[in-house]
Amino acid sequence: MTKQRIGIWIIGAWGGVSTTAAIGLLSLQKGLTGTSGLVSEHPYFEKLDLVGWDQVVIGGHEIRETSFVEAAKHFSETSGVFHPALLQAVEPELNEFDKNVKPGTLIHVGDTIRSLAGDSVKQYDQESLQDTLARLSADMTEFQKQHDLAHVVVVNLASTEPPVEESAKALSLAELKEQLASAETSPVPASALYAIAAMNAGCSHLNFTPSAGTDLPALIELAEEKQILHGGRDGKTGETLMKSVLAPMFAHRNLNVMSWVGHNIFGNLDGKVLDDPVNKSNKVHSKDHLLTEILGYKPQTLVSIEYIESMGDWKTAWDHIHFKGFLDTKMSLQFTWQGTDSVLAAPLVLDMVRFTEREWRRGNRSGVMTHLSSFFKSPMQATTPEFERQYQQLEEWANTVSEE
Incomplete structure (x- = not known):
């Protein structure tokens, strides 16, 4: 199939990761940056004939009132990334991307996320849930038509929601549809509503957050019914990436x-939202389950996430591993991971969109994309x-696609 233009529709369009992805995409289009950090640019994947950077356009939903340029300038001032000359070079295109951003929804986002919302999205507070779903889906469809896009991949980069209600995890699709009659009866959060809207619009869906997204039995069923590709959840960028590499070493x-023990400090918007204990519990669970799965037993663990405003987007993770070796000798390993959260995450978003579009283009248009497991904390x-085995699955998928 001939490659055509595609779209990335981002939930949380003016957030740090999204803004970094937009600047990164435009920098790649203009030849202003190298390809370090982009998995899809590894020579191994050249055989896939992936969509070119110049064939991609960005839009999305947002609850705050800002813009790509304003978000980038704030990000640059607080975190020291994005050279002013680079921002100036991509500013016209960022302004064009702004035209593709539409108001999202505040249904079941939690009090902390609601506190960030502007008036443009609050005007929809009286909207029925079904009207909300129709509006969100129409925004995605119009984006595809307006830019003559062959396909749109929806990526959830919004702030972490409170955990989903347990009752929602047991619902069939038919039962969920009944409860979606109104916001009052709906058991699913905004991330799931965006996912439903994406499926109704025929878009693939990726969930880069710990929020529910499509990771519910009813939505997995809906994806099969609608013939939609999807994957998630929670991007694996730093400390947890290290765990998935180091823990197998201890096991083997x-x-x-x-x-x-892992302590995490950072000061971006995500950190501010995670300062709410309810929202934080979702993230801590996503970061903490991995060790037991890899080791086969549960050591004593502690994961802390603290909001330190002065850190900006720079995240520091300090880990202390206490282990026992031969002759019951106790030893320890410590490591410190420092990096900008958004700069670590943004290239992975671009990678996954390219791999998703390639899977869609080959004609496989339904189900969970398990070959993307290496990108997620809770795939x-x-x-x-284990990261290495997950990455091998990505390579095996690439081999299969290239041989077709």
Whole structure:
């Protein structure tokens, strides 16, 4: 199939990761940056004939009132990234992307996220849930038509929601449809509503957050019914990436991990939202389950996430691993991971969109994309938690696609 233009529709369009992805995309289009950090630019994947950077356009939903340029300038001032000359070079295109951003929804986002919302989205507070779904879906459809896009990939980059209600995890699709009659009876959060809207618009869906997204039985069923590709959840960019690499080493060497403590500090908008204990609980669970899955037993663990405003987007993770070796000798390993959260995450978003579009283009247009497991902390339907094995699955998928 001949490659055509595609769209990335981002939930949380003016957030740090989205803004970085937009600047990165435009920088790639203009030849202003190299390809370091982009998995899809590894020579191994050249055989896939992936969509070119100049064939991609960005739009999305947002609840705040700002713009790509304003968000980028704030990000640059607080975190010291984005050279002013680079921002100036891509500013006209960022302004064009702004025209594609529409008001999202505040249904079941939680009080902390609602506190960030502007008036443009609050005007829809009296809108019925069904009208909200129709509006969100229409925005995606219009974006595709306006820009003559062959396909649109919806990516959830919004702030972490409170955990989904347990009742929602047991619902069939038919039962969920009944409860979606109104916002009052709906058991699912905004991330799931965006996902439903995406499926109704025929868009693929990726969830880069710990929020529910499509990771519910009813929505997995809906994806099959609508023939939609989807994947998630929670991007694996820093500390958890290290865990997924180091924990197998301890397991394979039969070194007994007695405790693993991880402290995380950062000061971006995501950190501010995670300062709410309810929202934080969703993220902590996503970061903490991995060790037990890899080691086969549960060591004592502690994961802390603290909002330190002065840090901006720079995230520091300090881990202390206490383990037992031969002759019951106790030893330890410590590491410190420092990086800008959004700069680590944004290239992975662009990668996953390219891999998703390639899967869609080959004609496989339904189900969970397990070959993208290496990108997520809590990958849906994953067969292994180890990073190296997950990455091998991506390579195996690439081999299969290239041989067709």
